[in-house]
Amino acid sequence: MAGLSPDLQTPCLVVDEAKMAANIDRMARRIAGLGVGFRPHLKTAKSVEIARRMLPDMGGPATVSTLREAEVFAAAGVRDILYAVGITPAKLGRVQALRARGCDLAVILDSAGQAQAVAAASAGAGPIPVLIEIDCDGKRAGLAPDAAEIIEIGHILHEGGADLRGVMTHAGGSYDVSGADAHAAFAERERRAVVTAADRLRAAGLPCPVVSVGSTPTALAARDLAGVTEVRAGVYVFFDLVMAGIGACAVDDIALSVATTVIGHRPDRGWILVDAGWMALSRDRGTAGQAVDQGYGLVLTADGRVIPDLIVTGANQEHGILALRPGAAATPPELPVGTLLRILPNHACATAAQFDAYHVIPADIGAAPAIWPRFGGW
Structure with missing residues (x-):
């Protein structure tokens, strides 16, 4: 997984520095123009x-x-x-x-x-x-x-x-x-x-x-x-799936994701189990009322490519259930135990709140992976 440690412990919060910088620049230019x-x-x-x-x-x-x-x-x-x-x-x-x-x-x-x-x-x-x-x-x-x-x-x-x-x-x-x-x-x-x-x-x-x-x-x-x-x-x-669903950004603009690992399968149900449940993703279902329901999150490969129609359809405390969205014609992908994936969140604020650090994919391809602290509380 380019830009992240190969021994990454999941679930963890990932930020794509280049996408984040582009989002910040886009807003700054927009406000300056106003x-x-x-x-x-x-x-x-x-x-x-x-x-x-x-x-x-x-x-x-x-x-x-x-x-x-x-x-x-x-x-x-x-x-x-x-x-x-x-x-x-x-x-x-x-x-x-x-x-x-x-x-x-x-x-x-x-x-x-x-x-x-x-x-x-x-x-x-x-x-x-x-x-x-x-x-x-x-x-x-x-x-x-x-x-x-x-x-x-x-x-x-x-x-x-x-x-x-x-x-x-x-x-x-x-x-x-x-x-x-x-x-x-x-x-x-x-x-x-x-x-x-x-x-x-x-x-x-x-x-x-x-x-x-x-x-x-x-x-x-x-x-x-x-x-x-x-x-x-x-x-x-960061943007998120709710923002993409209302047209404020594209899915590819979303800079925040949760890294997760495949931990099992239920082929009888078409499920792939991962180690990111609602404690990592949050219970936010903000896309449920939108034109495209993304479940608890949209699934990406480790290097950030969307896996067509694969979403988090269910979430227990520490288990996420991946499956094809209802009505999809695609075939469930082969994802062996140990496969590293990333999940785009419905609501960036709610998902980020579950973690105390960001694992950074550096904007500079040659840069070493970084970890930025994050805090919580009131």
């Missing part, structure tokens, strides 16, 4: 080595989804971080501790209660920067762009000693549609929602310097981001 700032989301990678490749300036800006991510990346030198999950009062001490160590960490919220807690914490230990979360598609948290609460929260923060930085949204609904036109429409929904909210804050005499949007599909498809100051995206660094 004329806005970029705040890469580091939650998918959870790796300092990969963050160095995602961030042109290791100081930031960056986005995270856990305070553990904020702490690790701040220790590595990232100084401008948005914690993009609604804040709770119990976490404000950790936020202030990070800020005291020189990290400009901002939080998000969507309720008066959260705003009051942040204002109280700000009064005690210095202003905490805040973005108000806006709901652009009904998929998750946030306030409607015309909600009266936006102005109420703005006053609580601004007059209570916090730092009202602006507004943000995430078009999670873009994962449910396919094609560039549909994703461009979602990008416009994102843009319109936060620009509307920002205009209302400013009309009320409140500051709103930051107008933040982001998801990988909308970042790649947006056509006009007038009024937006920055874009956030994360899974683009």
Whole structure:
């Protein structure tokens, strides 16, 4: 297996450095063409080595989804971080501790209660920067762009000693549609929602310097981001089968896989057994509702070639079951015990979360195999 150790212990997480670099470059060029700032989301990678490749300036800006991510990346030198999950009062001490160590960490919220807690914490230990979360598609948290609460929260923060930085949204609904036109429409929904909210804050005499949007599909498809100051995206660094299924990338763009080994056969059922079950692949079945159901993952040869119609049809804790997808006319491949394979994941974030390191296929063919640490936790 070119680029990886021949005595690789499976299951393990594999990243193709050349594909990852191409994905990073594609997004950077796209955002530059839109004329806005970029705040890469580091939650998918959870790796300092990969963050160095995602961030042109290791100081930031960056986005995270856990305070553990904020702490690790701040220790590595990232100084401008948005914690993009609604804040709770119990976490404000950790936020202030990070800020005291020189990290400009901002939080998000969507309720008066959260705003009051942040204002109280700000009064005690210095202003905490805040973005108000806006709901652009009904998929998750946030306030409607015309909600009266936006102005109420703005006053609580601004007059209570916090730092009202602006507004943000995430078009999670873009994962449910396919094609560039549909994703461009979602990008416009994102843009319109936060620009509307920002205009209302400013009309009320409140500051709103930051107008933040982001998801990988909308970042790649947006056509006009007038009024937006920055874009956030994360899974683009690796892509996955869900992203391929909605047309945000091609299968060949996916840079992440799980290496696994054939451990047995059930010829009576047409099964090939491997040592990667749901503990390695995750239980994510994100392609189940798409035009092509990839089971728990699409199977590749060790050197990265797709094996036609072979997918992970079942997953126990440590056993994966490979079989031809329903209706396939192909013949099951001959894969003896000990054969090394790779599996492309449905959801890169969920699969990567099962591991503590990346085994790197170097972009430089002559380079030695590498292992990059990965962390978890909250």
